[in-house]
Amino acid sequence: xxxxxxxxxxxxxxxxxxxxxxxxxxxxxxxxxxxxxxxxxxxxxxxxxxxxxxxxxxxxxxxxxxxxxxxxxxxxxxxxxxxxxxxxxxxxxxxxxxxxxxxxxxxxxxxxxxxxxxxxxxxxxxxxxxxxxxxxxxxxxxxxxxxxxxxxxxxxxxxxxxxxxxxxxxxxxxxxxxxxxxxxxxxxxxxxxxxxxxxxxxxxxxxxxxxxxxxxxxxxxxxxxxxxxxxxxxxxxxxxxxxxxxxxxxxxxxxxxxxxxxxxxxxxxxxxxxxxxxxx
Amino acid sequence: xxxxxxxxxxxxxxxxxxxxxxxxxxxxxxxxxxxxxxxxxxxxxxxxxxxxxxxxxxxxxxxxxxxxxxxxxxxxxxxxxxxxxxxxxxxxxxxxxxxxxxxxxxxxxxxxxxxxxxxxxxxxxxxxxxxxxxxxxxxxxxxxxxxxxxxxxxxxxxxxxxxxxxxxxxxxxxxxxxxxxxxxxxxxxxxxxxxxxxxxxxxxxxxxxxxxxxxxxxxxxxxxxxxxxxxxxxxxxxxxxxxxxxxxxxxxxxxxxxxxxxxxxxxxxxxxxxxxxxxxxxxxxxxxxxxxxxxxxxxxxxxxxxxxxxxx
Amino acid sequence: xxxxxxxxxxxxxxxxxxxxxxxxxxxxxxxxxxxxxxxxxxxxxxxxxxxxxxxxxxxxxxxxxxxxxxxxxxxxxxxxxxxxxxxxxxxxxxxxxxxxxxxxxxxxxxxxxxxxxxxxxxxxxxxxxxxxxxxxxxxxxxxxxxxxxxxxxxxxxxxxxxxxxxxxxxxxxxxxxxxxxxxxxxxxxxxxxxxxxxxxxxxxxxxxxxxxxxxxxxxxxxxxxxxxxxxxxxx
Ligand SMILES: Nc1ncnc2c1ncn2[C@@H]1O[C@H](COP(=O)(O)OP(=O)(O)OP(=O)(O)O)[C@@H](O)[C@H]1O
Ligand SMILES: [Mg+2]
Numbered sequence: 001x002x003x004x005x006x007x008x009x010x011x012x013x014x015x016x017x018x019x020x021x022x023x024x025x026x027x028x029x030x031x032x033x034x035x036x037x038x039x040x041x042x043x044x045x046x047x048x049x050x051x052x053x054x055x056x057x058x059x060x061x062x063x064x065x066x067x068x069x070x071x072x073x074x075x076x077x078x079x080x081x082x083x084x085x086x087x088x089x090x091x092x093x094x095x096x097x098x099x100x101x102x103x104x105x106x107x108x109x110x111x112x113x114x115x116x117x118x119x120x121x122x123x124x125x126x127x128x129x130x131x132x133x134x135x136x137x138x139x140x141x142x143x144x145x146x147x148x149x150x151x152x153x154x155x156x157x158x159x160x161x162x163x164x165x166x167x168x169x170x171x172x173x174x175x176x177x178x179x180x181x182x183x184x185x186x187x188x189x190x191x192x193x194x195x196x197x198x199x200x201x202x203x204x205x206x207x208x209x210x211x212x213x214x215x216x217x218x219x220x221x222x223x224x225x226x227x228x229x230x231x232x233x234x235x236x237x238x239x240x241x242x243x244x245x246x247x248x249x250x251x252x253x254x255x256x257x258x259x260x261x262x263x264x265x266x267x268x269x270x271x272x273x274x275x276x277x278x279x280x
Numbered sequence: 281x282x283x284x285x286x287x288x289x290x291x292x293x294x295x296x297x298x299x300x301x302x303x304x305x306x307x308x309x310x311x312x313x314x315x316x317x318x319x320x321x322x323x324x325x326x327x328x329x330x331x332x333x334x335x336x337x338x339x340x341x342x343x344x345x346x347x348x349x350x351x352x353x354x355x356x357x358x359x360x361x362x363x364x365x366x367x368x369x370x371x372x373x374x375x376x377x378x379x380x381x382x383x384x385x386x387x388x389x390x391x392x393x394x395x396x397x398x399x400x401x402x403x404x405x406x407x408x409x410x411x412x413x414x415x416x417x418x419x420x421x422x423x424x425x426x427x428x429x430x431x432x433x434x435x436x437x438x439x440x441x442x443x444x445x446x447x448x449x450x451x452x453x454x455x456x457x458x459x460x461x462x463x464x465x466x467x468x469x470x471x472x473x474x475x476x477x478x479x480x481x482x483x484x485x486x487x488x489x490x491x492x493x494x495x496x497x498x499x500x501x502x503x504x505x506x507x508x509x510x511x512x513x514x515x516x517x518x519x520x521x522x523x524x525x526x527x528x529x530x531x532x533x534x535x536x537x538x539x540x541x542x543x544x545x546x547x548x549x550x551x552x553x554x555x556x557x558x559x560x561x562x563x564x565x566x567x568x569x570x571x572x573x574x575x576x577x578x579x580x581x582x583x584x585x586x587x588x589x590x591x592x
Numbered sequence: 593x594x595x596x597x598x599x600x601x602x603x604x605x606x607x608x609x610x611x612x613x614x615x616x617x618x619x620x621x622x623x624x625x626x627x628x629x630x631x632x633x634x635x636x637x638x639x640x641x642x643x644x645x646x647x648x649x650x651x652x653x654x655x656x657x658x659x660x661x662x663x664x665x666x667x668x669x670x671x672x673x674x675x676x677x678x679x680x681x682x683x684x685x686x687x688x689x690x691x692x693x694x695x696x697x698x699x700x701x702x703x704x705x706x707x708x709x710x711x712x713x714x715x716x717x718x719x720x721x722x723x724x725x726x727x728x729x730x731x732x733x734x735x736x737x738x739x740x741x742x743x744x745x746x747x748x749x750x751x752x753x754x755x756x757x758x759x760x761x762x763x764x765x766x767x768x769x770x771x772x773x774x775x776x777x778x779x780x781x782x783x784x785x786x787x788x789x790x791x792x793x794x795x796x797x798x799x800x801x802x803x804x805x806x807x808x809x810x811x812x813x814x815x816x817x818x819x820x821x822x823x824x825x826x827x
Contacts, residue, residue, distance in 0.1 A: 091570070098512050174694055258387075
């Protein structure tokens with residue numbers, strides 16, 4: 001159970017970091033994030049089944065295509081809506097989510113797919129069965145999180161991103177091009193989303209609803225960590241992932257998403273600023 | 281023959297449009313007038329549908345009840361159940377910021393869906409509730425026309441109530457809350473109570489709409505309607521029609537429903553090998569349409585009126 | 593020749609104009625001061641220079657180049673730096689990172705300039721690893737000025753740099769402005785509520801009322817003007 005929790009938590013973390021960063025920069029909850037994850041997974045699927053790539057050979061392509069899609073949507077739609085209230089962006093992203101999911105269904109059909117064929121032989125570690133995929137997912141997520149940390153704290157662009165999340169006007173005054181930072185934020189958010197989608201498809205199966213179904217948990221993780229805070233998203237993702245999987249010991253598995261939701265609501269009411277505190 | 285078919289089709293479409301219009305009016309009270317971002321519409325819709333279905337069906341071993349009550353009682357029950365659900369949800373979430381409320385309401389809708397799907401004793405699970413009685417079935421009216429009449433009557437009642445509310449001091453307070461909450465609080469109004477009222481009343485309209493739908497189709501199951509799609513379509517209707525304008529909400533519901541029906545003709549012309557994808561294509565088109573509306577006509581067909589006069 | 597020239601500027605944030613034909617010129621090496629009642633549009637004028645308020649009539653020229661309605665992030669490259677009245681630091685970033693952001697457009701080595709800033713504000717050096725959001729108002733004001741200095745600008749716009757400071761800090765700030773101007777040759781345009789002290793160090797003063805120039809003159813002239821004295825200098 002704990003292993004499943006960590007696996008799910010890693011995936012949620014990757015999604016939640018993207019949602020959190022986008023919120024920090026653009027001030028709206030990105031409702032199309034789950035479907036962006038699905039999209040990335042399907043691109044990987046096409047490379048795997050169509051061209052015979054290994055899953056990890058397909059991942060970079062999935063990332064590139066998903067990033068291109070995200071930036072294109074931003075340029076075409078979100079960018080022009082930025083001058084209005086952020087809530088308009090929220091509605092818009094809800095529409096994008098529907099359209100994207102419909103597009104996925106048109107291209108790849110409504111059925112289930114598996115990214116990886118065949119059964120994996122689990123390792124036995126201390127009496128616990130662990131599938132190689134699980135290790136890949138957890139380690140992969142950890143590597144990405146560390147890389148992101150270094151990016152945000154060691155590079156000029158990463159610092160500019162943090163500056164803009166703090167205060168976009170002041171960032172512009174110091175010469176930071178807001179639009180460029182926004183494009184990079186989409187780039188990172190979409191990369192992580194595509195990776196999360198591929199991991200999710202590895203862990204379970206893939207259909208057009210896959211991403212949408214985890215979106216609620218991704219939001220729960222984001223809020224638990226404090227929306228807009230990257231490090232909170234990591235903690236939030238792991239806590240939600242473990243809690244959701246552990247809950248199946250006590251209540252019916254069908255109610256998994258409800259567990260995430262209950263934690264989220266309790267959090268919103270008790271500590272809206274997130275587990276780690278600080279600015280709301 | 282052709283004509284009769286066309287008229288039947290028209291009646292059928294108008295009934296569904298009316299059902300959506302009731303929901304759109306409910307959302308208009310929440311979002312248009314009060315600024316509450318509810319994307320759990322389908323949850324209240326489903327709660328209402330099930331409530332009325334269980335109250336009015338003949339006794340059945342498959343699910344709770346049925347209680348074989350008159351349809352009027354079913355509708356009332358639907359309104360009450362969705363209202364109570366909204367009250368519970370509202371008490372917990374209505375103090376939250378817009379984004380949080382949006383996420384919270386979508387969670388509620390998801391829980392309602394899981395609940396209806398998994399609690400077999402209550403709802404017969406995925407097999408659904410059948411034999412839901414039709415309205416006015418004892419009258420000599422054509423059943424399709426009877427449905428339409430009931431829906432239009434319900435729509436008229438909801439519209440009338442909301443219009444009265446909008447013009448009243450109560451409606452002005454709601455708009456003041458939407459514009460600037462701190463200011464309203466300072467002027468000594470209990471903002472929270474007003475927000476709860478708007479949320480509950482709006483959700484009641486959604487529940488009523490669900491009940492109308494149940495009696496219209498005669499059968500409901502968790503799979504019979506796609507919750508995201510219902511919620512999404514209602515939002516598109518409101519935005520297209522013009523939020524904070526009740527006439528706009530009804531007009532938007534009719535217009536978008538017409539567009540939705542129109543896309544069916546469009547996809548009907550596609551070669552046969554694409555027919556399985558037609559549904560997805562239609563949703564895609566609506567998803568693109570809403571972006572167009574937000575970009576080029578964000579105020580909708582009928583913008584908000586300010587005390588009877590058009591905005592400068 | 594004047595370094596900054598604002599010509600008959602009209603504009604604001606939306607429908608209503610906040611600036612109704614406002615002009616001023618600041619020559620190389622000068623200190624110019626703007627005073628005026630609250631809501632006169634003093635901050636708006638500075639924002640207009642930095643593309644944060646819209647100008648629909650008139651023009652702004654810096655060093656002979658037209659910078660009217662230039663995108664905000666492009667203004668600083670001309671050698672003009674700005675310390676806004678509020679929210680003028682990045683709260684979750686450390687002091688050092690704030691200063692680095694000040695040098696965002698520099699590709700060369702800016703450590704020397706950072707040392708210079710630390711010399712001007714020794715307090716910042718002590719706190720270099722502290723997040724700016726946890727610092728006192730006075731320290732933030734220092735940091736904001738230090739950040740603006742990182743580009744080694746030719747001109748500095750300061751919006752009420754002494755607001756909320758204790759008298760001792762206010763004196764220090766004015767001293768500092770003089771030092772930056774004298775020693776480093778940076779031209780200064782500042783908005784000030786401490787009108788008397790500001791006009792005393794000013795080469796030029798402007799009184800802005802309702803988005804329009806009411807009085808212009810040297811610092812001395814304005815100090816001696818009975819009208820200005822009555823309105824802004826407390827009798
Ligand atoms: N972002 C904004 N959007 C709309 N109106 C604004 C904005 N910022 C300021 N205003 C309005 O512009 C007018 C001038 O404001 P401004 O901040 O320029 O005054 P000021 O002279 O700097 O005043 P103070 O001495 O209080 O700092 C005020 O009426 C204010 O309400
Ligand atoms: Mg000001």
